[in-house]
Amino acid sequence: MRIVVDAMGGDHAPLAPVSAVCAFAAEHPRVSFTLVGSAAAIRGVRADLPANVEVLPAGSVIEAGEEPVQAVRRKQDSSLVLAAEMVADGRADIMVSAGNTGALVAAGLLVIGRMHGIDRPALAPVLPTFDGRGVLLLDAGATMDAKPQHLLQFAHMGAVYSQYVLGVKRPRVGLLNVGTEAGKGNQLTKATYDLLARSNLAFIGNLEARDLMQGTCDVVVCDGFVGNVVLKLVEGVGLGLFNVLRDALTTNLRAKCGAILLKPTLKPLFKRFDYSEYGGAPFLGVQGGCMKAHGSSNQRAWYAALAQSVRFVEQDLLRKMSAALSEAGAE
Structure with a gap:
């Protein structure tokens, strides 16, 4: 299982997400993590990352006040968009971000894409x-x-x-x-x-x-x-x-x-x-795991979001949602 984390989104980034990922990764060695963002900023929080945590450098950050769709299309090298691309390409099972909610929704739709029938x-x-x-x-x-x-x-x-x-x-x-x-x-x-x-x-x-x-x-x-x-x-x-x-x-x-x-x-x-x-808050209905953490998430809130993401993947939620929709004729 691989979880990709937008390390630059939220009020307490990168300190809160990086700290939470490192703590969670140490306790869950079978889960792999990718921290996306400024490599210098991430290493500034924690120089000695756990063995199951890697860094994917990002060239920009989508800020809170930016227009979501334009930002996603313009900032292809942003931490949020790169995280969404990892899910879309199958390199990660789920992404977690505490950044711009509208941008996360736009990335979910434009980059990851909707589930069949949704x-x-x-x-x-x-x-x-x-x-x-x-x-x-x-x-x-x-x-x-x-x-x-x-x-x-x-x-x-x-x-x-x-x-x-x-x-x-x-x-x-x-x-x-x-x-x-x-x-x-x-x-x-x-x-x-x-x-x-x-x-x-x-x-x-x-x-x-x-x-x-x-x-x-x-x-x-x-x-x-x-x-x-x-x-x-x-x-x-x-x-x-x-x-x-x-x-x-x-x-x-x-x-x-x-x-x-x-x-x-x-x-x-x-x-x-x-x-x-x-x-x-999971973004349900996209063809991949996508979790929105609260914008003011501290390390404890981030830890809870990571635990929630693990349960999402372990329970194979995408397949179960598709089956439920198909069975009910709600597609």
Whole structure:
């Protein structure tokens, strides 16, 4: 198994990805890694790389503010594009990047290419839930103007990923909507509801946003515009609540003493809503493994994304997704 890593993408690159890869590689000697990026910058983080880690020099980096498609086409020597080419050529089983999300999506489509039978791929992050199980959200921004058939494909791919990577035996699938009744929503959700209801999935019906984090389902389906808004809202609310709680617990001496007493209880709670515990968001529907790590991923988050990537490859997800789509007639 070979994992290729864009060592230059993300807020903490190359320190976080290089450190995580070296730590992970030392513990998993049978997995090979390729770090793509500035050789000097990578060696500056770790001069003595493990034997199962190699470096592929890249001449440029796609920055966060660049237009995705133009950047992918113009910067053929960038770390992200070179990583995608390794997957497309079969030299790597999966790529991981914390860089420009739009560029990763563009590289997935233009360089790696779609799976046979897939009209639109989907980004699928795991959102935290109050029961600690997490819920797979797709799409989170890859397909803004989706059609009902696209959402049906999202549901099948998400169910396979949830089952084999996240360990859910029979994933419950919900459709994000403005109400739980079958007739609710716009033309897209109404048509999608009918397709999901006739599918072989464990479809539980419509799901309102207020129930999203209650653990009601394991996979929630929506178009990329709605999904990206939900993702950013959950991240913003979570960060804001933690900041408010931190400020309240450090206001005065009494609050600080209370914080010391509450620390054993609060620590598991913070961990439950910490994005670094959930790894990356797979870009499902491309003909190769493609994992998007959070842009602000630290070494622990990168390590989780690498572990998630290993499970993706070990479970032969591409073949299983193709089989599920073919069996269900969702291609």
